Amino acid sequence: MENKTNSGNFFEDFYVGQELKHSTPRTISSGDVSLFIGLLGSRFVLHSSKEFAKKIGFRDAPIDDILTFNMVFGKTVPDISLNSPANLGYAQCKFIEPVYVGDTIKTTSKVLGVKENSNKKTGIVWVNSIGKNQKNETVLDYIRWVMVNKRDEASSPPKISIPDLKDEVSLSNLIIPKKLNMSKYNFDESGSKYYWDDYKIGEKIDHIDGMTIEEADHMTATRLYQNTAKVHFNEHTEKEGRLGRRIVYGGHVISLVRMLSFNGLSNAFKILAINNGKHVSPSVAGNTIYAWSEILDKKELKDNKDLGVLRLKSVGVKDSPCNDFPLYKNDDKEYNDNIVLEIDYWVLIPKKK
Amino acid sequence: MENKTNSGNFFEDFYVGQELKHSTPRTISSGDVSLFIGLLGSRFVLHSSKEFAKKIGFRDAPIDDILTFNMVFGKTVPDISLNSPANLGYAQCKFIEPVYVGDTIKTTSKVLGVKENSNKKTGIVWVNSIGKNQKNETVLDYIRWVMVNKRDEASSPPKISIPDLKDEVSLSNLIIPKKLNMSKYNFDESGSKYYWDDYKIGEKIDHIDGMTIEEADHMTATRLYQNTAKVHFNEHTEKEGRLGRRIVYGGHVISLVRMLSFNGLSNAFKILAINNGKHVSPSVAGNTIYAWSEILDKKELKDNKDLGVLRLKSVGVKDSPCNDFPLYKNDDKEYNDNIVLEIDYWVLIPKKK
């Protein structure tokens, strides 16, 4: 009898050009928004107050961009990374249409590249995943690459195909929400008086606060996204696993870093794109996550005098405050042991006219 | 002065024919649906996507049948099982009208039978509980029997009255949602290609995944249902109790088993009835719940060519994978120590025409 359970795809199952339709589209609810706040403590006003959102030109409060990212990512797991020992990176991640409560998000992926690893036990798969709403508008479009176990070490390797990934989403590819009325942007409500103009390239910001992760918190977040990766949920097997315990979903760490960045970047109200991101080391329950950011670049926009973009590097750090901006151990760009995340992204922020 | 707190009914307080109106009707919200997903990771598309639900003929995404069960059950606890050392079983549980966000559910119970136990310390009470929506339509109708403490060992026993319980809900008593348009059922979205036709009587399915229970998770679920049974919430007393710690609400285990069954039974989109269910042994935080199912029976429907019903037995198992389908220790039908739940129920599933 045919086995009806999904054990996930193995490296041999992927081929360049393959299209995957991920199951369980998801209608976003106000409960998701509350849980995202409850699990993180996020304070960006655009997602907290529909009055604020409407005043500046949105039809309602859009959901947090990282919530969109997690909702889309979660759906890809059963087909792409159920047999993955490691999520390697993200690139060219563009946030396009805002997502509102009531929207239903459906996700598909296309395989862009495959390459067997030299150990013959695993390979790398590059996929382009796209989330669309019920009007078939794209809300998120990103590439990730992931290590995937082979089903059989003896199987012959596929033709190597590595996609040409850009280091950044270029300025012209950033999607700026249309018809925003920044004259109505309330800086008392947003929590900071700082404009685009006030940030300098090279400036570093310690976000100060730390948030300790509980098992119930990271599991609830990850289940909310319907992400099924076993390592986050099953203590019975993970106590014999790599870390001797459950591993926190990397997207939860991204969420925490974005939330912490509010203190210093309150007006970075919209993430436009993630240029690249890397889970440097895993987190487990009991870790306290801190974060710091650096302004990598800043650009004016051709058609918007009252908005500018900042390119940020944000770094997630476990169990260590960030007043000395930890990242590398030494000049060889070897990461400090407590670095968990390095993420490079574009944000939208009000600009003085 | 009259004591104004509710200490719950004791065995002596119940009599056949007694009617109980349970307090705190509950308006179901989208927050309840999000929490149910967040606490379990459920992926059945009917409850996740309103677009999917509408396409096949529902007016919106109905809530998960097990969420309905838990919401109704929770309301009965303050009146029926506050002084109960054990919930003994369920029977003839029929899911009738679908429940939608915005519906307000009110619950009543009628006592069907009473029987003192030979130890004279406890008795068994049979009740028929019914949940109705604001239009007075029945959404759930079930019988459970429960052991209840006597207030006074010396009180004289009531006349024994044991209701005649059927082993199953007969095919003719299953309520099939009307006017479903199965031609619009999207198998990419549902997560499985398997129809009613693909399942065989006697087939066993290992649902593979395991979910570890945290105290915060099971307590949040149980509080969400406004279930007040002390044993789930009070570590201060339970550390001196039977298990030396808080006990997980049995309905949370049913929820977990239903959620896990998605992997292998993704198209079993609607529970029609629970024939019987038994909490074989208790679970506590730290346990990892696994599950397997067996196809007990399958039936065609007279008036629906594109739907069929499966009768399933699902088994919840703690801290042990289910690849060998554990249930009994031996031929005497003595359960293995790690079995926590055995539940026998009818599900609705698409059928090839």
Place this chain on the structure above:
Amino acid sequence: MENKTNSGNFFEDFYVGQELKHSTPRTISSGDVSLFIGLLGSRFVLHSSKEFAKKIGFRDAPIDDILTFNMVFGKTVPDISLNSPANLGYAQCKFIEPVYVGDTIKTTSKVLGVKENSNKKTGIVWVNSIGKNQKNETVLDYIRWVMVNKRDEASSPPKISIPDLKDEVSLSNLIIPKKLNMSKYNFDESGSKYYWDDYKIGEKIDHIDGMTIEEADHMTATRLYQNTAKVHFNEHTEKEGRLGRRIVYGGHVISLVRMLSFNGLSNAFKILAINNGKHVSPSVAGNTIYAWSEILDKKELKDNKDLGVLRLKSVGVKDSPCNDFPLYKNDDKEYNDNIVLEIDYWVLIPKKK
């Protein structure tokens, strides 16, 4: 370069007459209501059933008054109590307009008084905080006083200014919801048959049940209110702190005591005012919270024959049942070590005509 992170105000930053506009107004969602129930298990029917609420004259189910309190309080923390070693008390807290799902609450505060402490390391700040909805109607108006660290011990003290606080909110200052139709109040649904008439001044009620606090629960509640006080979230620093671990937000304890009071005070459906409140000692995860109440006073209302008010003292107790109504150790009004909260408030309750 100017430091863009908010490290919070210090004692020297406050002056009498100062006005503070707190950031991140919050649109209340049905998800907040579900989480409040999920984290507490609250059963007051007015907040659980919109059908009940509408029958007695509300336009929808209003949110729990304590949820309103927490949402407003949370917003004040980044500006007032980020550098506070202790929250000292509340007074003259009036609940005015009911809050409904969809309302957006914005909070401001005005400094009423300042007084340096004799140790010159800290001072006391009195503030009047006001929460308003999107129609600019006041929903909550209260005074709290809080100890705040000085930035610099050597800085000279401000002129002492202590506001004249009243011990209670007078009967004439209580805001009774208009146009309630108590003939539609359903005592089966509310969970108790007791009217205003049934309570006697001096009567004490043991609320019986206990609820154990988990780290994930109190942090999720506190994050939901966007309260940023570090001591609740950061185990990495708090393990070196005063208690050697994270401290539970006092408002979560108020929530728990209100929830527990349902058993014995189910018909106290609306909190009108908090006369004063005191966090006697801190709680930590693992504590089990119990509660008892005393009827301090009862008053008829001039214009409402079918409603009355009770003045209650509720006491939160950790790790000890309340059958002997614990409060003081001795005649010197020294609190027992396990007392965590003493709160004095007015509630609205149905009265026989």
